[in-house]
Amino acid sequence: MLDIHQLRTNLDAVIERLAERGYAFDREAFLLLEAERKQFQGRAQDLQAARNAHAKKIGQAKARGEDAAPLLAEAAAINGELGDLEGKAADVQLRLHEFLSIIPNLPHESVPSGRNADDNVEVRRHGAPRSFDFAPRDHVDVGAGLGMLDFETAAKLAGARFSVMRGGVARLHRAIAQFMLDTHTEQHGYTEVYVPYMVSGECANGVSSLAKFKDDLFKIEGRDLYLIPTAEYPVTNFVRDEILAADSLPLKFVCHSPCFRSEAGAYGKDTRGMIRQHQFDKVELVQIVEPEQSYLGHEELTAHAEAILKMLELPYRTMVLCTGDMGFSSAKTYDIEVWLPAQNAYREISSCSNFEAFQARRMQARFRREKGKPELAHTLNGSGLAVGRTLVAILENYQNADGSVTIPPVLRPYMGGVEKLSRP
RNA sequence: GGAGAGGUGGCAGAGUGGUCGAAUGCACCGGACUCGAAAUCCGGCAUACGGAAACGUAUCGUGGGUUCGAAUCCCACCCUCUCCGCCA
Numbered sequence: 001m002l003d004i005h006q007l008r009t010n011l012d013a014v015i016e017r018l019a020e021r022g023y024a025f026d027r028e029a030f031l032l033l034e035a036e037r038k039q040f041q042g043r044a045q046d047l048q049a050a051r052n053a054h055a056k057k058i059g060q061a062k063a064r065g066e067d068a069a070p071l072l073a074e075a076a077a078i079n080g081e082l083g084d085l086e087g088k089a090a091d092v093q094l095r096l097h098e099f100l101s102i103i104p105n106l107p108h109e110s111v112p113s114g115r116n117a118d119d120n121v122e123v124r125r126h127g128a129p130r131s132f133d134f135a136p137r138d139h140v141d142v143g144a145g146l147g148m149l150d151f152e153t154a155a156k157l158a159g160a161r162f163s164v165m166r167g168g169v170a171r172l173h174r175a176i177a178q179f180m181l182d183t184h185t186e187q188h189g190y191t192e193v194y195v196p197y198m199v200s201g202e203c204a205n206g207v208s209s210l211a212k213f214k215d216d217l218f219k220i221e222g223r224d225l226y227l228i229p230t231a232e233y234p235v236t237n238f239v240r241d242e243i244l245a246a247d248s249l250p251l252k253f254v255c256h257s258p259c260f261r262s263e264a265g266a267y268g269k270d271t272r273g274m275i276r277q278h279q280f281d282k283v284e285l286v287q288i289v290e291p292e293q294s295y296l297g298h299e300e301l302t303a304h305a306e307a308i309l310k311m312l313e314l315p316y317r318t319m320v321l322c323t324g325d326m327g328f329s330s331a332k333t334y335d336i337e338v339w340l341p342a343q344n345a346y347r348e349i350s351s352c353s354n355f356e357a358f359q360a361r362r363m364q365a366r367f368r369r370e371k372g373k374p375e376l377a378h379t380l381n382g383s384g385l386a387v388g389r390t391l392v393a394i395l396e397n398y399q400n401a402d403g404s405v406t407i408p409p410v411l412r413p414y415m416g417g418v419e420k421l422s423r424p
Numbered sequence: 425g426g427a428g429a430g431g432u433g434g435c436a437g438a439g440u441g442g443u444c445g446a447a448u449g450c451a452c453c454g455g456a457c458u459c460g461a462a463a464u465c466c467g468g469c470a471u472a473c474g475g476a477a478a479c480g481u482a483u484c485g486u487g488g489g490u491u492c493g494a495a496u497c498c499c500a501c502c503c504u505c506u507c508c509g510c511c512a
Contacts (some may be wrong), residue, residue: 038474041473041474041481042474044481045473045474045480045481045482046480046481048480048481048482049480049481051492051493052480052481052493054492054493055442055491055492055493056442056443056493057492058442058492058493059441059442059443059492059493060442060443062442063442068492071492072492073492074492075492075493076492078492079492093473243434243471245434368434373471374470374471
């Protein structure tokens with residue numbers, strides 16, 4: 001959520017920056033809501049003051065044994081008008097809040113302007129795509145060839161966009177997650193956390209806009225619970241409604257979890273294989289930081305995600321998303337894209353964002369410096385990395401002509417020393 | 425699933441219809457004393473919104489209700505704890 005003070009004092013500038021990311025701010029509606037709010041709130045507060053004063057006088061009169069009847073009559077008149085106004089004031093507050101809660105974050109000044117993914121800008125590239133002396137197969141064929149990746153059985157169990165893994169590939173999938181968790185906890189200073197895989201609507205609304213994106217989530221029938229689309233949802237909400245001590249920051253959490261996404265609106269997109277699934281595993285990095293540290297933290301967090309790809313020796317490039325391609329809550333986002341030889345393209349494997357105070361304001365996540373007022377914290381997160389897509393990248397980049405797949409050296413300790421997956 | 429207890433400020437904990445946004449203690453901040461520290465003493469110390477300010481309004485788990493007036497009474501819900509049952 002944006003700071004309403006910013007809208008009151010700098011409306012034109014805010015409208016302009018929102019337009020850059022393709023959001024058409026309804027100026028008239030906002031000004032009307034504000035005018036109504038001022039009118040109803042001011043009048044209601046005056047009447048409340050009068051009511052409180054009368055109540056006090058009545059109490060004093062009764063204590064002295066005087067007749068309170070005239071005061072009671074006046075109080076009744078005030079309450080008649082007040083009931084109506086309080087309702088109107090509450091209603092306009094609610095509408096104002098709804099209006100604000102679906103406005104996306106402002107892009108940071110370092111974010112390039114642009115309309116869509118075509119306007120994203122590459123900031124760096126690491127590793128050279130391997131040249132194959134045979135036609136590389138995609139991960140579906142590699143996995144099926146090994147007899148370890150099975151989409152037919154998955155479809156029988158749950159329909160499209162699910163997968164079943166067996167044997168070495170299932171173990172490799174687990175090894176990838178273990179390796180990432182160990183690296184981030186032992187080398188990057190994150191605390192491992194285990195969390196609920198469902199969260200309340202309030203938590204969902206803290207990190208994003210439930211009103212806007214509820215169709216992307218799986219909801220538990222008859223309950224106010226949603227399957228998490230990323231561990232960001234539960235982990236960032238650790239600090240909801242908290243006032244943290246400044247010296248406890250930064251908080252750095254790493255969480256391995258499954259992620260559930262309805263992929264509504266993605267029909268026909270990436271239907272083959274496990275690139276886009278209703279359920280996938282991800283190792284998520286979350287940081288809660290002081291405002292002046294957030295851009296430094298963002299660079300570090302992105303580097304932590306990139307470090308995994310370097311250790312796995314997978315070629316990647318890092319893109320800064322343009323204003324038009326960023327997510328709802330983000331002020332700045334880097335996407336890390338891994339090389340997939342079968343697609344002859346770089347594909348997203350991580351997304352690292354700085355949300356500044358946008359989520360913190362929605363969640364009321366604050367911290368207090370020495371003898372200061374509570375201030376909103378800044379929140380950051382990024383995939384470090386998507387486990388399913390990392391598996392895809394390994395199957396494709398490390399495949400051999402005979403159909404076997406070499407295990408990247410850093411994963412071998414997690415594979416009981418196995419160096420290669422072959423058809424049993 | 426059954427029975428009971430409870431949710432008040434950073435923490436602990438009073439308050440059961442009216443000068444209560446809330447005693448007291450701890451923590452914290454400022455000051456006095458001291459060469460300095462400790463101890464002691466004095467003062468300050470919730471959040472949000474509106475207002476230039478004075479100040480006003482709201483908030484005692486959440487939402488309704490009763491009342492001129494609710495932390496306090498009533499109803500519903502949520503959460504925590506204890507006991508019994510069941511269970512991975």
